[in-house]
Amino acid sequence: MKAHAVEANADGLIGPTHSYAGLSPGNLASSLNKGEASNPRAAVLQGLDKMKRLADLGLPQYVLPPHERPDIAFLRSLGFTGIDARVLEQAWKDAPSFAAAACSASPMWAANAATVTPSADSADGRVHFTPANLVTNLHRSLEHRQTQAALNALFPDPTRFAIHDALPPVAHLADEGAANHVRLCAEHGQPGVNLLVWGREAYEPWSGPYPARQTREASEAIARRHGASGAVLARQSRAAIAGGTFHNDVVCVGALDTLFHHDLAFEDTAGTHAAIRAAATGFDPIFVEVSSADLSLADAISSYLFNSMLVSLPGEDRLTLICPTETRDNARSHAVAQGLTASNGPIGRVEYVDVRQSMRNGGGPACLRLRVVLTEAEQAATNPSMRLTDTLHARLSQWGNTHYRDTLTPADLADPALLDESRRALDELTGILSLGSGFYPFQRT
Numbered sequence: 001m002k003a004h005a006v007e008a009n010a011d012g013l014i015g016p017t018h019s020y021a022g023l024s025p026g027n028l029a030s031s032l033n034k035g036e037a038s039n040p041r042a043a044v045l046q047g048l049d050k051m052k053r054l055a056d057l058g059l060p061q062y063v064l065p066p067h068e069r070p071d072i073a074f075l076r077s078l079g080f081t082g083i084d085a086r087v088l089e090q091a092w093k094d095a096p097s098f099a100a101a102a103c104s105a106s107p108m109w110a111a112n113a114a115t116v117t118p119s120a121d122s123a124d125g126r127v128h129f130t131p132a133n134l135v136t137n138l139h140r141s142l143e144h145r146q147t148q149a150a151l152n153a154l155f156p157d158p159t160r161f162a163i164h165d166a167l168p169p170v171a172h173l174a175d176e177g178a179a180n181h182v183r184l185c186a187e188h189g190q191p192g193v194n195l196l197v198w199g200r201e202a203y204e205p206w207s208g209p210y211p212a213r214q215t216r217e218a219s220e221a222i223a224r225r226h227g228a229s230g231a232v233l234a235r236q237s238r239a240a241i242a243g244g245t246f247h248n249d250v251v252c253v254g255a256l257d258t259l260f261h262h263d264l265a266f267e268d269t270a271g272t273h274a275a276i277r278a279a280a281t282g283f284d285p286i287f288v289e290v291s292s293a294d295l296s297l298a299d300a301i302s303s304y305l306f307n308s309m310l311v312s313l314p315g316e317d318r319l320t321l322i323c324p325t326e327t328r329d330n331a332r333s334h335a336v337a338q339g340l341t342a343s344n345g346p347i348g349r350v351e352y353v354d355v356r357q358s359m360r361n362g363g364g365p366a367c368l369r370l371r372v373v374l375t376e377a378e379q380a381a382t383n384p385s386m387r388l389t390d391t392l393h394a395r396l397s398q399w400g401n402t403h404y405r406d407t408l409t410p411a412d413l414a415d416p417a418l419l420d421e422s423r424r425a426l427d428e429l430t431g432i433l434s435l436g437s438g439f440y441p442f443q444r445t
């Protein structure tokens with residue numbers, strides 16, 4: 001008999017350099033909004049309010065700190081020298097694309113932080129984490145070491161938590177973390193099915209219009225190193241990637257026994273369903289599939305119906321789907337969402353959250369959170385300063401209001417004052433979240 005467990009969320013706190021730099025080919029929102037002015041202050045407050053909604057609904061909620069940006073150490077590795085402000089200035093002059101990558105606040109999308117295997121599924125009974133190497137996009141490849149440090153700060157007990165290194169950062173092992181992983185189960189604390197969705201094989205010639213960001217071999221290696229039971233590997237459909245589905249979680253989400261997905265999510269839908277059924281022990285999976293006739297892939301992507309949080313709330317029999325407001329604004333998506341609750345299916349309620357600042361970079365409610373199934377003993381072993389309470393929500397909102405700008409264009413990223421502002425904010429945050437001394441590179445020099 002396994003211990004009772006719940007699905008906690010760890011959200012990426014949105015950083016002070018949140019901007020629209022058009023850094024992610026194949027992510028249509030990122031390309032479409034390139035060059036627009038962002039509002040980092042509104043962004044961080046929207047993210048915090050979303051976290052509070054989940055905490056108020058009764059789920060444990062944790063905060064993952066933003067990374068140090070601009071990433072001066074990365075620019076130094078490219079040969080830029082002198083004081084930090086000069087490194088930044090020269091990089092913007094000589095290598096603006098690299099400078100833009102060094103400024104991205106992309107660690108906010110915690111679904112890409114790591115792949116997580118709960119203790120109920122792992123060979124050694126610990127919770128396993130592999131930070132994603134995110135090698136497909138330069139700006140995201142800068143994340144995994146600091147992500148590992150953040151996970152170590154949140155889950156400090158090595159007898160309960162195993163935080164691995166990222167997979168070797170090469171294209172053959174391209175990994176985007178939990179955005180391509182869905183866990184199904186009867187109860188969170190019972191062994192589950194781990195659906196790992198990949199877009200291409202390591203040695204496959206790739207000719208699609210957009211990159212496939214996850215290799216089959218990366219997914220296999222993670223299941224192997226975590227000792228994950230119930231692993232099912234499924235190929236993401238080529239049509240989905242070509243249409244702008246840069247992660248599987250743009251068209252698919254699951255919780256407990258329910259997988260909710262678009263009919264173009266998988267290359268072989270019937271085979272994927274059959275493999276999940278075969279791997280499921282103690283429950284019959286329920287597939288809620290939305291057809292292209294009811295919702296085109298383009299509408300699914302622009303409205304982010306599936307990039308929602310599907311959650312099991314304390315005391316409720318049916319699941320709740322937490323969608324971005326863009327889903328409500330799209331008549332077809334809204335009709336599908338209403339149809340879900342009107343039916344007698346597993347999804348009983350739909351709620352909406354405003355994360356528009358993140359959405360304009362292709363990051364919906366599901367992108368902003370990393371799901372971590374935890375027993376009570378495991379929850380007790382987390383860093384208490386990183387758990388969102390009403391007090392921490394108020395404190396971080398005040399912190400964001402104090403330190404963040406309310407407008408930022410990509411050109412503003414070159415402003416050396418932004419470097420100082422960001423560092424001041426992160427320095428204060430280090431104390432608020434008890435991250436330990438020297439958590440950020442700038443604190444170590």
Ligand code: SUG
Nearest residue numbers: 021022023024027030111179247367
């Ligand atoms: O990797 N956007 C992110 C969005 C990640 C969404 N995550 C999930 N689907 N789980 C990405 O494409 C855009 C940054 C810019 O263009 O400035 C960006 O990185």
